[in-house]
Amino acid sequence: MEFCDECGSMMKADEELWVCGSCGNKQPKNPDANYVLTDDQEVSEVIETGAGDSGLPTTSAQCPNCDNDRAHWYMQQIRAADESETRFFVCTECEHKWREDDH
Template identity: 30%
Template sequence: MSTVTFKTDPGFCPDCGSILPLLVNVGGVACYSCKRNWGIEVFGDMAVSYTLNFNSKDAYASSARQGEAADDEDEAEGPVVERRCPQCQNDKMSYATLQLRSADEGQTVFYTCTKCRFKETENS
């Protein structure tokens, strides 16, 4: 039985032509399709680099002043609508929607008061 070797681009299996996984261990890389093992040279002179960016520890903190309620629509968590907050009686709330129930039912709407940050939900 003879094997056929393809002329392939770096990153493809020379035996079967499948894309090789980038997970390279000490012994090289194994093709998922034909199970043949290849050395790192099968990737040619391809260089793979990763850049990891880390957020600062307060990146997700509210842009509002700490301990104070935000009263500005620019700091809302989504589009703002006229809806009365049951807690502070503010007349503006931001909202976001998600499809949490089955597809033939309505969305769930999450409202957040722009003043006191009170949250409530509504199944529409």
């Protein structure tokens, strides 16, 4: 990731150049740098469940699917940056997923 020397905005890769989407400034890429895009940078965050410990914290929450009273939870930004994050729950029994505002 590179930032524009002129305006400080994040630059986008275009062939052998970094191009600023805000001011149009162009900078050559460093030929000695190793720019690698890994698979996990291409995909949004995925929460895996069902394979043992999910690593997520648990809380008291009533599952709308099976009435279990425990669920894992995580926060995720799904709207614009100026909006608050949304809390998601995953039932510890049936792995049903729901959002805090779903019920």
